Amino acid sequence: MTTTTDEGVDGAKRASGAPPKKPTKRQRQAAGIADAASGGLGLMLVKIVSLGLVDAIALYALFVLVVNDEWLIAAIVAVVAIFVNWVYFSRKRLPAKYLTPGVIFLVIFQIFVLIYTSYVGFTNYGTGHNGSKEQAVGALMSAALDRVPDSPTYPVAVVDRLGELSLVVTGPNGGVFIGGEERPLEPASGAQMENGVAVGVDGYTTLSFQEIVARTDEITELAVPFSDDPNEGALRTPDGRSAYQYTSSLEYDEAAGTMTNLDTGVVYTDIGTGAFTSDAGDELLPGWQITVGFDNYLKALTDTRLSGPLAYVTTWTFAFAAISVASTFFLGLFLAIVFNDMRMRGRKLYRTVLILPYAVPSFLSALVWAGMMNESFGFINQVLLGGASVPWLTDPVMAKVSVLLVNLWLGFPYMFLVCTGALQSIPDEVVEAATVDGARPWGIFRLIKLPLLLVTVAPLLIASFAFNFNNFNIIYMLTNGGPRDTGAPIPVGYTDILITMVYKVAFTGQTRDYGLASAYSILIFIVVAVISIIAFRRTKALEELN
Amino acid sequence: MKVNKKGLLAGGAIAIGATLVLAGCAGGDTETDDSDATAEGGSLTVWVDSERVDALQGAADAYSEETGITVELVGKDNNTIKDDFIQQVPTGEGPDITMGAHDWLGELSTNGVVAPLELGDSADGYLPVAINAATYDGTVYMLPYAVENIAVLRNADIVPEAVGSFDEMIAAGEDAGLDQPFVVEQGAEGNPYHLYPFQTAFGAPVFGSDENGYNADDLQLGNDGGQEFAAWLSTEGKNGTGNFNTDIDGDIAKQSFLDGDSAFWLTGPWNVGSAIDAGINVAIDPIPSPTSDAAQPFAGVKGFFLSSESENKVAANDFLVNYLGSEDVQLALFEAGNILPALTAAAETASSDPIIEGFATVGQDAVPMPAIPAMGSVWQYWGIAEASIINGEDPSATWTKLAEDVQSAIDG
Numbered sequence: 001m002t003t004t005t006d007e008g009v010d011g012a013k014r015a016s017g018a019p020p021k022k023p024t025k026r027q028r029q030a031a032g033i034a035d036a037a038s039g040g041l042g043l044m045l046v047k048i049v050s051l052g053l054v055d056a057i058a059l060y061a062l063f064v065l066v067v068n069d070e071w072l073i074a075a076i077v078a079v080v081a082i083f084v085n086w087v088y089f090s091r092k093r094l095p096a097k098y099l100t101p102g103v104i105f106l107v108i109f110q111i112f113v114l115i116y117t118s119y120v121g122f123t124n125y126g127t128g129h130n131g132s133k134e135q136a137v138g139a140l141m142s143a144a145l146d147r148v149p150d151s152p153t154y155p156v157a158v159v160d161r162l163g164e165l166s167l168v169v170t171g172p173n174g175g176v177f178i179g180g181e182e183r184p185l186e187p188a189s190g191a192q193m194e195n196g197v198a199v200g201v202d203g204y205t206t207l208s209f210q211e212i213v214a215r216t217d218e219i220t221e222l223a224v225p226f227s228d229d230p231n232e233g234a235l236r237t238p239d240g241r242s243a244y245q246y247t248s249s250l251e252y253d254e255a256a257g258t259m260t261n262l263d264t265g266v267v268y269t270d271i272g273t274g275a276f277t278s279d280a281g282d283e284l285l286p287g288w289q290i291t292v293g294f295d296n297y298l299k300a301l302t303d304t305r306l307s308g309p310l311a312y313v314t315t316w317t318f319a320f321a322a323i324s325v326a327s328t329f330f331l332g333l334f335l336a337i338v339f340n341d342m343r344m345r346g347r348k349l350y351r352t353v354l355i356l357p358y359a360v361p362s363f364l365s366a367l368v369w370a371g372m373m374n375e376s377f378g379f380i381n382q383v384l385l386g387g388a389s390v391p392w393l394t395d396p397v398m399a400k401v402s403v404l405l406v407n408l409w410l411g412f413p414y415m416f417l418v419c420t421g422a423l424q425s426i427p428d429e430v431v432e433a434a435t436v437d438g439a440r441p442w443g444i445f446r447l448i449k450l451p452l453l454l455v456t457v458a459p460l461l462i463a464s465f466a467f468n469f470n471n472f473n474i475i476y477m478l479t480n481g482g483p484r485d486t487g488a489p490i491p492v493g494y495t496d497i498l499i500t501m502v503y504k505v506a507f508t509g510q511t512r513d514y515g516l517a518s519a520y521s522i523l524i525f526i527v528v529a530v531i532s533i534i535a536f537r538r539t540k541a542l543e544e545l546n
Numbered sequence: 547m548k549v550n551k552k553g554l555l556a557g558g559a560i561a562i563g564a565t566l567v568l569a570g571c572a573g574g575d576t577e578t579d580d581s582d583a584t585a586e587g588g589s590l591t592v593w594v595d596s597e598r599v600d601a602l603q604g605a606a607d608a609y610s611e612e613t614g615i616t617v618e619l620v621g622k623d624n625n626t627i628k629d630d631f632i633q634q635v636p637t638g639e640g641p642d643i644t645m646g647a648h649d650w651l652g653e654l655s656t657n658g659v660v661a662p663l664e665l666g667d668s669a670d671g672y673l674p675v676a677i678n679a680a681t682y683d684g685t686v687y688m689l690p691y692a693v694e695n696i697a698v699l700r701n702a703d704i705v706p707e708a709v710g711s712f713d714e715m716i717a718a719g720e721d722a723g724l725d726q727p728f729v730v731e732q733g734a735e736g737n738p739y740h741l742y743p744f745q746t747a748f749g750a751p752v753f754g755s756d757e758n759g760y761n762a763d764d765l766q767l768g769n770d771g772g773q774e775f776a777a778w779l780s781t782e783g784k785n786g787t788g789n790f791n792t793d794i795d796g797d798i799a800k801q802s803f804l805d806g807d808s809a810f811w812l813t814g815p816w817n818v819g820s821a822i823d824a825g826i827n828v829a830i831d832p833i834p835s836p837t838s839d840a841a842q843p844f845a846g847v848k849g850f851f852l853s854s855e856s857e858n859k860v861a862a863n864d865f866l867v868n869y870l871g872s873e874d875v876q877l878a879l880f881e882a883g884n885i886l887p888a889l890t891a892a893a894e895t896a897s898s899d900p901i902i903e904g905f906a907t908v909g910q911d912a913v914p915m916p917a918i919p920a921m922g923s924v925w926q927y928w929g930i931a932e933a934s935i936i937n938g939e940d941p942s943a944t945w946t947k948l949a950e951d952v953q954s955a956i957d958g
Contacts, residue, residue: 484930
C-alpha cells in the first residue's frame with residue numbers, strides 16, 4: 001500500500017515539473033513492483049507462491065485439527081481457505097480482494113470475542129462450575145475415596161493374562177494374593193518372590209514400568225475388591241508399585257442422576273442447576289457448566305448487593321470519563337494555542353517537554369504517582385507541601401480529585417498533539433479574513449477556529465470518552481478503586497469505575513464468576529456503543545458546517 | 547490495474563498471516579496433548595514457577611533417564627499459573643502436574659481439577675505442618691516441597707540481642723534512637739497476613755479446626771480475643787504509638803529497614819536476600835508477642851498438584867511421591883529457592899544455615915493458612931477492617947462489623 005503513496009508523490013513531483021533526477025532506491029523498488037504488476041508473469045508467480053503457502057498452512061492446520069477431533073474449527077478453516085483461493089484466483093471480484101483479509105481479522109479478533117463473551121454471559125461458568133458433568137462426577141468419585149484407617153501399604157505387581165489385568169499383592173505377613181476387577185483377592189500359587197515381595201505369578205506376565213505407564217487408564221480404573229464383603233472396600237494402586245485399601249463415601253447412580261453419601265445417607269440429585277443438590281439445598285462441588293439464560297443479567301441488575309454499588313459506580317464512571325475528556329481537551333487546546341503562536345521562542349523544546357507524559361507507559365506513571373501521593377511518605381506532602389498530611393488517596397473526595405488530576409497529566413499531551421495538528425490545518429487566510437473584517441481574537445477562536453477544530457477532533461473526543469470509560473490502568477494502579485466503601489457488601493471503593501468493579505466482583509478472592517463478569521462486559525459494551533452512536537450522529541451536524 | 551495486483555500481493559501476505567494465526571492456535575492443541583506420546587513410553591508435562599525451572603530440570607532429567615518417561619517442564623508466571631490451571635484442565639489441555647501453594651487447594655478442589663495423592667508411608671517423613679496443609683477435607687492433594695512463614699528480621703548492628711515481647715522490641719528500637727523501630731508492610735487495604743501473628747497472640751484464629759482441618763462453620767474471628775486484638779491494634783495505630791501505619795507498604799518498609807531507619811522488620815524469607823545484599827547484619831527472631839501467648843504466623847506450604855484430567859496418572863504419581871518426595875530432590879529445590887524443605891530429613895540438613903534455622907524455629911509455632919473456600923470471604927473484608935482500625939476507626943464496632951460481614955458472606 002505504501003508504494004501507492006510513493007508513486008503518488010512521485011507523480012506529483014513530475015507533474016509540478018521538477019527536473020528529472022537519478023531515481024532513488026525506493027523509486028526503483030516502486031518501479032520494479034509496477035513492472036511486475038503490469039508484466040503478469042512475475043506477479044502470477046508471487047501469487048501462486050503466496051497462495052501455495054496459505055494453502056500449505058491451512059492443510060497443516062486441518063490435519064492437526066482433525067487429529068484432535070476439532071471438526072467445527074476444521075470446517076471453518078477449510079471453508080475460509082477455499083474462499084481465499086476462489087477470491088484471489090478469480091480475475092474479477094476486485095473489492096473482495098481488498099476486503100477479505102480485513103474481514104478475516106475482524107471476525108477473529110472482534111466478532112468471535114464478542115460472541116464468545118456473550119455466550120459465557122449466559123452460562124454459570126465460574127468457581128465450582130468449571131467443566132463438564134462427566135468431569136465433575138469423576139472428580140467427586142475420586143475425592144470420595146478414603147483410605148481405610150491404619151490399613152497397611154501393600155507392595156504390588158501388575159500382571160496380565162489374556163489382556164486382563166490383575167494385581168499380585170504381598171500381604172503384611174508375607175502371604176501372596178491375586179485379584180482383579182470384580183475378582184476379590186485370593187491366595188496365589190506359584191509366586192515368584194524377590195526380596196520378600198511377590199513380583200509375579202505362574203501363568204501371568206508381569207508388566208514392566210513402561211508397560212504400566214502405557215496402560216495408565218486401565219490401571220487407574222482397576223479396583224480389586226478386598227473380599228466378598230463390599231464394605232471392606234477395594235485395593236487400588238496409584239503408582240503401579242504400592243496399593244492401598246480404599247472405601248468410597250459416595251455412590252453414583254447414572255440412571256437416576258443421583259449421588260448418595262454412603263456415610264450420611266443423604267441423596268444429592270441433579271436438579272438442573274449444574275450441581276448435585278440435596279433436598280436441604282446443599283450442593284456437592286465441583287459442579288459443571290450449564291446455560292442459565294438471563295440469570296446473570298438479572299443478578300447484575302436486581303441483586304441488591306450488586307445493584308446498589310452498580311448505580312453509584314456507574315454515575316462516577318460517567319463523571320470520570322466526561323471530566324477526563326473535557327479537562328484534557330481544554331488543557332491540551334489551551335497549550336496548543338499558546339505554543340502555536342509564532343511569536344513564542346523555543347516552541348519546539350516546550351512541545352517536546354509537553355509530550356513526555358505521553359511517552360511514559362501509563363500504568364508506570366500511575367504507580368509513580370501513587371508513590372508520590374502517599375500521605376506520610378509521598379514526595380508531594382513531604383517535599384512540595386513541607387510535611388503536610390493531605391490524604392490524597394485515602395479520602396473519598398480527595399481520591400477522586402487525585403484520579404482526575406493524574407489522568408489529566410496523562411491525557412493532555414494527546415489532546416495537545418491532536419489540537420496542534422488541527423490548528424495548523426486551519427488556513428491562515430481564514431483568520432486573516434476575519435481579522436480584516438474586524439473580529440477580535442476571542443471571537444476568531446470561538447466562532448471560527450473552535451468549530452473548524454471540532455470537525456476534526458470530535459470523533460477523537462468520542463473515542464477518548466470510550467477509552468476513559470474503560471480506563472482500567474489508572475484506577476487499578478493509582479488507587480485500586482480505593483478508599484474502600486466499608487459499608488458496601490462487595491469489595492468496591494469510591495474511585496472504582498465499572499470495569500474495575502467488574503474485575504473485583506468477578507476475579508478477586510477465591511470465588512470467580514466468569515459468567516457474571518461476561519454479562520457485565522456485555523452491559524458495558526452496550527452502554528459505550530449507544531453513547532458512541534449517538535455522539536457520532538451528532539458530529540455529523542458539525543461536518544455540515546463545512 | 548496496477549493497484550489491483552499490488553492489493554493482491556498485500557492481501558496474500560495478510561492471508562498468510564491470518565492462516566499462521568489459525569495454525570498457531572491449532573498447534574497449541576498438539577503440544578499439550580500427550581495421548582500420542584503415552585503409547586510410546588509416556589511423558590509428563592509439569593508447570594513450574596519460571597524461577598524454579600532450573601532447579602527442577604536436573605531432577606526431571608534424572609527421572610527421564612531412570613524410567614524412560616519424558617518430563618517436560620514448562621516455566622509459567624507464578625501469578626497466572628493457578629487460573630490457567632483451573633481453566634485449562636477441563637479442556638484437556640492442561641499439564642499433568644503443576645507447582646503451587648497449599649492455599650489454592652480449596653479453589654482447585656471446588657473446581658474439580660486436582661486428583662487425590664496417596665503419600666503412603668512416606669507421609670510420616672514430612673513436617674507435620676506440611677502434611678496438615680496438603681490435606682483438604684481429609685484427603686491429601688499436594689506433594690509438599692517447601693514451608694514458608696514470616697519472622698522478624700533484626701538489624702543486629704543496631705539491636706544486638708533478641709528481644710522478648712512486642713513492647714521490649716519497641717523500647718529497644720527507641721533506645722537506639724529510632725523514630726520507627728519496627729516496620730511491617732500494610733498499605734491502604736491493610737495486610738492481614740502480616741498482622742495475623744499478633745491476632746493469634748490474642749487467641750483469635752480465623753476458623754476453629756477439627757480432625758478434618760479448618761471448619762468453615764466455626765468462625766472464630768470475632769471472638770473476645772479478636773476484640774482485644776482490635777483494641778490493641780487501635781492503640782498501636784495512627785492515634786496511638788504509630789507502630790502500625792497504612793502508608794507503609796512493602797517497598798517503604800523494605801527501604802526503611804535497608805536504610806537502618808528501622809531495626810525490626812516483620813517479613814518473609816523472600817526479603818532476606820536483599821537485606822544481606824544491602825550489608826545489613828541480619829538476625830532472624832521469633833515474632834515478639836504483645837501478650838503472654840505465642841505469636842503464630844501463617845505457614846504457607848508449596849508443593850505439586852496432580853491434574854484430575856491427567857492421562858498419565860500412574861507415572862505422575864510415581865514421579866511425585868517416589869521421586870520429588872526424595873531427600874535429594876527436596877534439597878535441590880531448597881538450594882534454588884532458599885526456603886525450608888517440607889521433608890523432615892531435608893529440612894534438618896537445610897537448617898545448618900542460621901537464616902533457615904531462624905525461620906524454621908519460628909515456623910514451629912506457625913499454623914497453616916486455611917485453604918477452605920470460605921477463606922475467600924474473609925480476605926476481602928479483613929484487611930480493610932484492620933486498616934480502618936489502624937487509621938482511628940472505633941475498634942470494637944469495626945471488628946464486630948467485620949465478623950458479621952464475613953459470616954454473611956460465608957452464608958451467601
